[in-house]
Amino acid sequence: MHATVLIVDDxxxxxxxxxxxxxxxxxxxxEAENGAEMWHQFERHAIDLIMLDINLPDCDGLSLARELRSRSHVGIILVTGRDETIDKIVGLEMGADDYVTKPFELRELLVRVKNLLWRMSLVKLAEINTLKEMEESDDKICFENYxxxxxxxxxxxxxxxxxLTKAEFELLAAFSLHPQQVLSRERLMQLTSHRNEGVHDRTIDVIIRRLRNKLETNLFVTVHGEGYLFAAKVKD
Structure with a gap:
């Protein structure tokens, strides 16, 4: 069964x-022709993905994207007539997953929608699998003096x-459940559920740097060109 898509454009x-x-x-x-109608539809239907025009008559589409991301994991594709790079960057920083610029090809937009929904399904599956691993393992995982x-x-x-923040805990849990294994950034993104932070490759690097500072020991080994390895000996 295909997903439910909300088109927001005036x-x-x-x-x-x-x-x-x-x-x-x-x-x-x-459909929704403005921000007010978007929220009306959003609150009454289970929406999987929103195509959101940046230029709306009653509000700023970028602000809507930021609020949507703070409230849900819904897929967001920005639709804009602007060509400036800064708009695209700001849109992604606000929490959008992708963007297209008018005029756009319908087939290209369809491919972007399919790819985004596929990535979202992988993240959801990874979240379920990680929770199962946690439930099946002992409540405590020991490594070093931690x-x-x-x-x-x-x-x-x-x-x-x-x-620890939610993102730091989830990443550390993912590492501790897969010790002595090289995990790519893509795999680490799949094993965590903090999409609302606009997660991407650099986000993983930042969280690992924060964990290194908090744990006061370098258990996270950088494997150049591949990802990271959790070097601790883990005891259940």
């Missing part, structure tokens, strides 16, 4: 063109709790 001709094309491809398509408590999401050292 031009009726564009909405009609996209709706007709994607419905022929088997998608359920909803104890990672999965159920309470805590990291302890000598009875002292080391505060």
């Amino acid at each position: 031009e009726a001709v564009i909405r009609a063109r996209l709706k007709g094309y994607f419905e022929k491809e088997g998608y359920k398509v909803l 104890i990672l408590v999965l159920n309470s999401r805590q990291l302890k050292r000598d009875n002292t709790i080391i505060k």
